[in-house]
Amino acid sequence: MPQVVDAEVVVVGGGPVGMLVAAELGLLGTKVLVLETRAAVSDRPKANTLHARAVQSLARRGYVDAVAGVADAAPQPFHFAGIQGLQIAAPEGEPSPILKLAQAELERTLEQRALAHGVSVLRSHEVTQVSQDPDGVRVLANTPHGTKSFSAPYLVGADGSASRVREQAGFATDTSAATVSALMGQVRLAAPDTAPRGWQRTPRGWVVCRTESDGTGVIRTLNFAAPADWRARPTLDELRAEVRRILERDVPMTEALFLSRFSDYTQVTRTFRLGRVFLAGDAAHIHFPIGGQGLSTGIGDGFNLAWKLAYAVRTGSGDPLLDTYDLERRPVVEQVVRNTRAQLALMRPAAELDPLRELFARILPCGEVSALIGGALSAQETVCSAGRDSACEWTGRFLPNQLFKTDRGVEDVTELLRAGRPLMLYHSESGQRHASVAQGWSHMLRTVRVHGQRPLSRDALLVRPDGYIAWTSASEDLAVLLHTWFGQHR
Template sequence: MHDVVIVGAGPVGLFLACELGLAGCSVLVLEREPEPGSPWKAEPLGTRGLSAASLEAFYRRGMLHPLLSAVGADGDFAADPDADEVSPPRWAGHFAGMMLDPAKVDVTALPFRLPTPAPDVLLTHLEAVEAVLAEQAAKLGVDIRRGVTVSAIAQDDEGVVAHAAADAYAARWLVGCDGGRSTVRRLAGFDFVGTEPQFTGYTMQVTVTDPEKLRPGFNLTPTGMYIRMPSEGHFGMMDFDGGAFDRSQQPTRDHLQAVLRRVSGTDVTVSDVRLASSFTDRAMQTTTYRQGRVLLAGDAAHIHSPLGGQGLNTGIGDAMNLGWKLAATVHGHASDGLLDTYTGERHPIGAAVLDWSRAQVAAMRPDPHGQAVQAVVRDLIATRDGTTYVFERLSGAWVRHDLGGEHPLVGRNAPDLRLEDGTRLGDLMQDGRGVALDFSVDRRLRGSATGWQSRIRYAAGPARNDLGLGAVLVRPDGTVAWAGDRIPDREAFEQAASRWFGGREIS
């Protein structure tokens, strides 16, 4: 019996597998596709944007440079590791197709930012992301089996069994990371609720005989939106038809040409279709991320339109949050209710991302209401504060879990604090443990063992920029669990450590 079976070998499933493998769990990943490669995962159709928060996660697990190398971005995107101040972003993104000016992002207004080797954004593709994660998973002893389609799930108080054809795979826990049409979600009986679609979207690789009629980049029009990507023949479209044309129909050349003409307002001609797929802006979320011994992460737990590139990044956040908590539960040293904090912390984040997607759809609607909202949004993002607000949402800097702490840093993604000897927080997190950084002179955080020290890495000394802190406790997912001023509060620190890391020795 494995500790954990993960269904789905996409980026979220593989990242979670790496987290669990790093923590010493036995992990089996089941993937229905027989091969990892696909035109939908390679460039250009598999292109995705990774946010600053996601790139921090790769950095903290020693996978940032392999990822940058995989897409040939070592020189262009690698941040200056010795910078003293946070640099403005090179690309700030968009809201409903309305582009942001990166020069208007006020990085000093973003909460608790420090320079980090991780870039603020990276355009990559799914094939590269999955290759880096699969290699890491293999190093950690994760078993990945492809061509396996799960058809049934049975669970009891002791474990869960995934059935596929004549085979059965037993584990103590099972996690569905199998996408927006999740089989695990359906088989385990999760409630999936939300809003119905307003548009049908298309991504396609086609030959256009008169491409000069189409403007590059994002183009919000009175009848929808089209996107002309940098790669030749790569287009996206959004047609406000109420989601009438879904994936059950294969888009034909005539249909794609008609939609492109309608949303672009041109008589452009599509002469050949190499690949095309449709999607909608249906926004749905499970009411909980756990049913007994079955959990969900990524698109299996929440779906929405791809506007703003939030789906993959939210899924990676799910995997980081769940991984260490599930591992602690497997090993028997989790504090009471730790695993339930996964839903408690990530469900509100998912709900907020769905609303962010809905807001963009509302602004894109090809009617007088949508046009009015667009005018307001354009005025707002023309200001420094407006641009900074939208960028904060897109970068992941807005995320703060409600952990009950009084310090404004508690619950946020930890800044990459650096000691004067050059040691960075990110360097200390590569083994998957939590980290206690002590900047005080008397080192009050050292003390007798209470059961959680083996799961926390301790580092002490003056910091290059301590942000006015005396000490900080960081969970394995990079979330600040406790922060104190110049005189560390030993009692409060130990209460926080026991809450998140358990007060018992590993049995």
């Protein structure tokens, strides 16, 4: 008797990365099931920084009104290893290069969009077993109504740093042990006006504090002396003592609303795909949380993976397209790991590093330095290797937001990519032959005629759903690429 298939893709983990993958798949008509352990979205303080490439990608789908409504923003001040002076910029016409947004708010927004696209979200479902064969994936989950089985052709593990999917599916990892220990507490402050502000370094470590108008604050401490036992549950007394040790003064705290412990333990899976199982976000990579890069990197995973899965399901294109997920995202993650390690090395409070910190404080505001380091932190330097062609420097790069005169009037890139479909832009006078080739895949692509100035001085461009340029008319292999990624033409 054939097995009943519950969805085309099962997503394990309903955090922001899992919900993004689900929403993107649902947008493209894929039948998706999300299994989430938690009964509801958690409001505990987590990531609250989204960097430029994540912001730009979210804007192109209109996922967050605040993102879509902010354009032409000035460069935003940021830090590198706690040293102020870095300026992160974005191209003209793009949203603000840094968006402060609570992870819980983003998660709720993405879940609402996923539900609107017909995604099924099952909460209080804890996945316990994952198995796969050549035809599909099967998961077992503890639910409010007992153990249940679910199956699908593909599965995405977005279930966090303690990923059950990663463990059960047998993903090998490269790890490095913790060398530092850190505490984070959302606390009620007895005297908010006397709390430290921002990043405070002493010879004994770091204290980072952000206060709120309601008298609460989020305090983080960083201790380089020795890594703590991550299994030990943190207490308010421990946080008080650690702040006192580093600052050599008390910061009165009356209540702990939430406490957690973290370190620079690093783990990256050796592949982001094993057969029909994919990992995204913290399930695939864990690194020291400095520079606000963790959530944005997971968002990048989600945008890269979802459209490929959707078209693999729809066209049967399979391995040639799906293999590009690991090919493109793992190098990005490895660069983030190197970046966070460099910052941590610079943060060590040893006096012999003071001249180096002074040098960074002087050069960070310099335009070329800010562009180089800011481009890495904000992921705007990311280049996608699949389809990359040396005949054109634009292939693999993100298409900046700009205006085009089309048959419908004046439209920008953000509007043209809103539906999440691949986009063929061709010039009305010089690009018709390329549009004719693409016509065979019109059921997959959105083809738009551009009048006036040629897009990026090319006769035609093929833009992936995630905003990266897959092909330009400088190359002649359009039909081969379309066939490889989207199957037979009609």
